[in-house]
Amino acid sequence: MVVRQDTHGRYSLNDLHRAAGLEDRHQPAYFLRNDGVRALIEEVQSANLQTAPVEAVNGGPNRGTYACRTVALRYAAWISAPFEFKVYKVLEDYLDGRLVPATPALPSGYIDALEALVVAEKEKLRLSEVATQQAQQLEAQGRVIEEQRPAMEFLERFVKAKGSAGVRRVAKGINRRQNDLVRDLLRDRVLYYEGRHLVPFAKYQDKGYFVVKLGEKNGHAFTHARFTSAGVQWAAARYGREAPCESAARLLPAAPQPAAQLPLLPESTQP
Template identity: 35%
Template sequence: MTSKNVANKTLPVICGVDINTDEEGRFNLNALHKASGMGESKEPNKWLRNKQTQELISELSANLSVAQEAIKTVKGGISPGTFAHEILAVEYAGWVSASFRLQVNQTFLDFKAGKLQIAFDPMAALNDAEFLRGTLLSYSEKVIALEHKVEEMQPDVEALERIAKADGSMCITNAAKHLQVQPKFLFKMMSENHWIYRRAGGKTWLAYQDRIQSGVLEHKVTTVERSDGSEKVVEQVLVTAKGLAKLSKMLGVSGVAA
C-alpha cells in the first residue's frame, strides 16, 4: 500500500487509485468504488439508499459538531463525488465486500499513522516548479562535487599511469618500498591473493603462471657461485610496472614513492 503526494497533500492509494479527500477530510466514495473494481451494483448511490445506511448517517451526524457533515456530495468542479466520514467510508467498503473492508480499513489506519510509502508521480513532479528547481540544484551540486573529486584524484591517476607505462621490473622487496609498505606485508598479501607461492618444503617464492601471462609478474633465473666454487640456479619473482600499478590500486595507496 502506498500514498501519493499531490499539491503538498498526501493521499492514500488503494489498488492504484488515489482516494482523495475534501477540505473536511472526508473520503471520496466514488474513488473507493473505482478501487474495488466492482460494477454498477456496488456504486455509492446504491449503498446510500439502504435503510441501514440512512440510520447510520443519522446516528453519526448526531454525534458530530454542528459545523461537520457526515456526508457531502459535490457535483462538477475539479473533484466531484460523494465524500463521506471515515466511519462511513469503511462501512461502504464493507458493503462492497468483507475483504475490501479490511483492505480499506488497514490503509486508512496506516495513512493516519504515516506508515504509507509515498508514491512518486513523475507527471506531477514535471509540473511542480519547486520540485524541478530543487532537483536541478541538487544535480548541479553533485556535478560540482564530482568535478572536485576528479581534480583531487588526477595526480594519483597520472602517477599510476606513469608506473604502468614504465619499463623494467623489480624484486618484491623493492616493490614494497615503492608502495610504502613493509616487504613482509607485501609478500603475505601477494601470497593470499594468489600472485606467488612456495613449493612444498621449498623456501623460494614462485609466480603463478596466470600472473606471468597477464604481465604483472616475471621470473628471473640467475646463476650464483657457492663458496666452494660450484654454481647453483636461483629463481626470483619480479614485479613489472604493470604489476606495481595493480598492487598500488589493491593497497589503496594514494601516493607512490618515486
C-alpha cells in the first residue's frame, strides 16, 4: 500500500480509499460529511492554526483530498475495523523502523532529458563566460590602442614632416621625462655634452638618427643635436613607453623651425 503525502505531511485519503477496495460508499467525500468527523476536524484545527487538517487539491498530478494523521486514522476506522487494523500496523512498522517509505522511480526518459538539460545549461554558462572574457579582452585592447594613438600620430606626423626635433619634444612624444631620456642617451653613449649642449656620437649621426644644428645665444655660437625622423622612430622603439601621458601629436610643429628658436635643455641637465 502506497499512500502519498503532500508538502505539509498530510496523507492522501484517495490512496487509503484505493487500498481499502474503492467501494463507492467509502468515498472520502461521504466521510467528510459525517458530523462526528467535522467535530474532530474542528478540534484539530483549533490545536493547529497554521495548517488546515484537511485540504482538497483539484488539479495536477497530485489531485485528491489530503488529511492530517489524526483524520486519516479516523478515516481508516470509519471504513472498517479490519482496514483500521492494517493501517495501524503499517504505521507501527514505519515508526519502529521496520518499514522504509517507497521512493517513486522516475522514468528513464525523464532522467535522460534532465541530464541533457543540465549539460546544455552548463555549456550555455561556459559560452557566456567565454564571451564575457573575449569582450573584456577586446575592451582592454581598445583602451591600449586609444592610449597609444597620440604617440603613434606624433611619430607618423613627424616622419611625414621630414624635419628634426629636439630632445624635449621627442621625450614628450614617446612619453618619457626629458631628464630620464637624456640620462639614458648619455648612459648608452648616444649623446655627450659639449659645453652645455648635447651632441651625438659619430656612430649615431652616421646612422642618420641625428643632425647637428648651429645656434647662437648671447653672441655665442654653439652646436646641439636634433633627432631626425629616423632617429625619432629609433628612440620610440628603444626608449618609448606604452601609455602616453599627453597628446604628443600637438608637440610637433607644422614645419621645421630654425635651431635658435627651439627650446634648449635647461642647465640643470648638465653632468
